[in-house]
Amino acid sequence: MQTKEAILYALNLSDRAVLSAIDEMSDAPTTFPTANGGCHPLWVIGHLALVEGSMPGVLFGEPNPVAHWQPLFGQESQPVNDRASYPPFDEVRAKYVQLRASNLKLLESFSDADLEKRTTTPPKGLEHEFDTYGRSFLTLALHQMLHRANVTDARRSAGRTVLAART
Secondary structure, three states: OOHHHHHHHHHHHHHHHHHHHHHHOOOOOOOOOEOOEOOOHHHHHHHHHHHHHHHHHHHHOOOOOOHHHHHHHOOOOOOOOOHHHOOOHHHHHHHHHHHHHHHHHHHHOOOOOHHHOEOOOOOOOOOOOOOEHHHHHHHHHHHHHHHHHHHHHHHHHOOOOOOOOOO
């Protein structure tokens, strides 16, 4: 297995796993995963969209098309249990899907040698995780799976059964 093939596998597997969990919570998108709050499903999909949108910036210094969502879904934002505070769930999910598809197309255009290229603008504090093209794309997949846990915990908080990964 070549590097690009492995990264594509990780991105596609993590995408299916997180979207199946997100979709299960589309009727209760602001359910917190714990009694003390946390990252609810709407925040998670918005956050993932924001990160997907950052990839052209990380790689080439291009602007994030959803940068205006930073106050709602950025790393320092605080999820709130008020759907009216966010764009509609379907809009956020659709934007995430669009940005992920764009990033997959971008990755497909690279050779394995391209994956060793240095990024232009890695996020502050995550320079190592986003230091090369390849590591940046792999970090997307790992980051996505990390936040899937928030969504599966929100399912439990909503009194639903445990959700097994559907891949």
